Amino acid sequence: xxxxxxxxxxxxxxxxxxxxxxxxxxxxxxxxxxxxxxxxxxxxxxxxxxxxxxxxxxxxxxxxxxxxxxxxxxxxxxxxxxxxxxxxxxxxxxxxxxxxxxxxxxxxxxxxxxxxxxxxxxxxxxxxxxxxxxxxxxxxxxxxxxxxxxxxxxxxxxxxxxxxxxxxxxxxxxxxxxxxxxxxxxxxxxxxxxxxxxxxxxxxxxxxxxxxxxxxxxxxxxxxxxxxxxxxxxxxxxxxxxxxxxxxxxxxxxxxxxxxxxxx
Numbered sequence: 001x002x003x004x005x006x007x008x009x010x011x012x013x014x015x016x017x018x019x020x021x022x023x024x025x026x027x028x029x030x031x032x033x034x035x036x037x038x039x040x041x042x043x044x045x046x047x048x049x050x051x052x053x054x055x056x057x058x059x060x061x062x063x064x065x066x067x068x069x070x071x072x073x074x075x076x077x078x079x080x081x082x083x084x085x086x087x088x089x090x091x092x093x094x095x096x097x098x099x100x101x102x103x104x105x106x107x108x109x110x111x112x113x114x115x116x117x118x119x120x121x122x123x124x125x126x127x128x129x130x131x132x133x134x135x136x137x138x139x140x141x142x143x144x145x146x147x148x149x150x151x152x153x154x155x156x157x158x159x160x161x162x163x164x165x166x167x168x169x170x171x172x173x174x175x176x177x178x179x180x181x182x183x184x185x186x187x188x189x190x191x192x193x194x195x196x197x198x199x200x201x202x203x204x205x206x207x208x209x210x211x212x213x214x215x216x217x218x219x220x221x222x223x224x225x226x227x228x229x230x231x232x233x234x235x236x237x238x239x240x241x242x243x244x245x246x247x248x249x250x251x252x253x254x255x256x257x258x259x260x261x262x263x264x
Contacts, residue, residue: 001031001101001154003147004074005140006067007110008049010035012140022148025157033147038062041069050113059114067109067120074107082126083146084109084116085139089128092142096129097149108146110139172225174218176209208235215239 005013013035018026025031039047043065050060071082081103090096100106109116109125121128131142152158179190193205211232215222227233 001151002105003031003033003108003150004080004106005033005035005108005110005143005147006038006070006074007035007138007140007143008038008112009110009138009140010037013144016144017147021157022151025151025154028156030156031151031154033151036070036074038066038070041066041073053114057114061114062112062116062120064117064120067116068124071107071109071120071124081106082109082124083107084121084125084128085111085130085142085146086128087130087133087135089130092129092131092146092149094149097146097153100146100150101153108139108143110143112138171228172221173210174214174221176206176213204231204235207232208238211235212239 007013013033017023017033017035022031022033026033039049042048042063048063049066050062053059053061074080083100083106085108129142129146131145136142179194183190183195191205193201196202211222211225214225227236
C-alpha cells in the first residue's frame with residue numbers, strides 16, 4: 001500500500017505517520033506513506049503557494065500551478081487516484097476506507113488557508129472526502145486519519161484480521177464493551193460471562209452487546225442493520241423483550257409514591 005500526501009507541512013505528516021503501528025508497518029515495508037512539500041514546486045524564489053482570491057474576501061487561496069506540478073511529479077507520468085481533503089466532501093466511513101485499500105495506491109491533497117483554486121480540483125481531483133461537519137485549519141489531520149484508517153487494514157499491519165473486523169463500523173455495528181484486569185474496579189465487576197471460559201457464550205454476549213449498543217447509541221446505524229443469522233434474530237427479540245420489561249418497570253415506578261404503594 002502506497003499513500004502519497006501533498007501538503008505544505010510534510011514534517012507534520014512524517015512525524016505522526018512515522019510513529020506507533022503505522023510507523024512500524026512502514027519500517028517493515030508493509031505500507032509507504034510519503035509527504036511532498038507543495039512549495040517545492042512553487043514558481044518563484046520565495047516558494048509562494050497562495051494568493052489573494054478573485055472577487056475579494058478574507059484569506060488566501062492555494063495556487064493551482066504549484067499543486068499541479070507537484071501532482072504531476074508524484075503521479076510520475078500516469079494518473080493516480082487523487083483525493084482532496086475537504087469540508088465539502090463525502091463523509092469518511094469504513095466502507096470508503098475499504099474502497100481506498102483496494103486501490104493499493106492513492107494521493108491525498110491537503111488544502112490550507114481559504115481553500116484550493118477550483119481549476120486544480122476540476123483537473124486533477126477524483127473525489128473529495130471530509131472527516132466531519134466541521135472546519136480545520138488544514139487538511140493534514142484529515143489526511144492522516146484517512147491514511148491510518150486504510151493502512152491498519154493492510155495484511156500484516158495488525159496481528160490478524162479480527163483485530164479490525166470486530167471493531168466498530170466494520171459490519172455496520174458498534175463494538176461491544178471491553179474489559180481487563182482487575183476483575184473488580186471501584187465496585188464494578190467484569191461481566192461473569194467473560195470469566196467463564198465458555199467461548200460460544202462469550203461470542204454471543206459480545207454480539208448481543210454490539211447490537212444493544214448500536215440500537216441505543218446509533219439508531220441511524222441500527223435502522224440499516226439486517227440480521228445476519230437466526231441467532232441475530234433471537235438476540236434482537238431478547239433485546240426487544242428486555243426493553244419492554246424495562247419500560248413496564250419504569251411505568252410501575254412512576255405510578256407509585258415514595259413508600260412504594262400505588263398512588264390512589
